[in-house]
Amino acid sequence: MTDVTQILSQVEQGDPSAAEQLLPLVYSELRKLAAAKLAHEKPGQTLQATALVHEAYVKLVNVEHVQQWDSRAHFFAAAAEAMRRILIESVRRKNSVKHGGGHHRVELKDVDLPLITRSDDLIALDQALDELEIQQPETAKLVKLRYFAGFSNAEASEILGISPRHANTLWAFAKAWLHERVFGDNRS
Known part of the structure; x- marks a missing residue:
């Protein structure tokens, strides 16, 4: 059993110190995952990789809502x-009316082009x-x-x-199925 798997088991048992031990072991891998995901986002993204890692980590090792991890791989799948x-x-949240949803920044040189945002x-x-x-x-699990x-x-x-x-x-x-659903004629 790896160190990560042992510590995950301790987290499941409600050991609050185990969560502190886990972060240094998984942080670099979680940071790489977050950076890879944010690289696909629109420029100007306000969510940074560090914040994404920390927010995901807090959800994963919440001592009040203990989750069970079968393995290290299960933990990283849940992190994804x-x-x-x-x-x-x-x-x-950004698309909500309160946060300016419906309004898109348009560069003047791009005014004549239809605007398709990565958020949509x-x-x-x-x-x-x-x-x-x-x-x-x-x-679906494979895609995630x-x-x-x-x-x-x-x-x-x-x-x-x-x-x-x-x-x-x-x-x-x-890839073919999702492309049809996201960009095909069936898009609503």
Whole structure:
């Protein structure tokens, strides 16, 4: 059992000092995941990788709402999901009327082009991913690991316990399916 797995077990048992021990062991990997996710965001993003890591970490090791971790891989999959939810909530908050939703910054040189923002695409992706999760949960998990956690195909297939070849097949299907839902004629 790795140090991380042992400490996760202690966190599950309600040991408050275990959460303090866990952060130094997983921080650099969580920081890489967060940086990879934020690299895909629109320039001017106010959420920084450090803040994303800390917010996700607090949700993951909340002693009052103890979660059970099967393994280190399970913890990082949950971290990817937590980061996804934080990014989606950030986009929704920015799009709310209170925060200027509906108003988009437009450079004068781009006035004649239709404005498509990454925020809109991210919300559409989130909605499509929720739909995919109902229809094909394993494929949705693969997408979360690949897109939101930045794992390679080999790493994601190992976490899911499937062959890399099967993961390739699921990934090819998911990319086409999500592209149709996000950018196709079915987009609402």
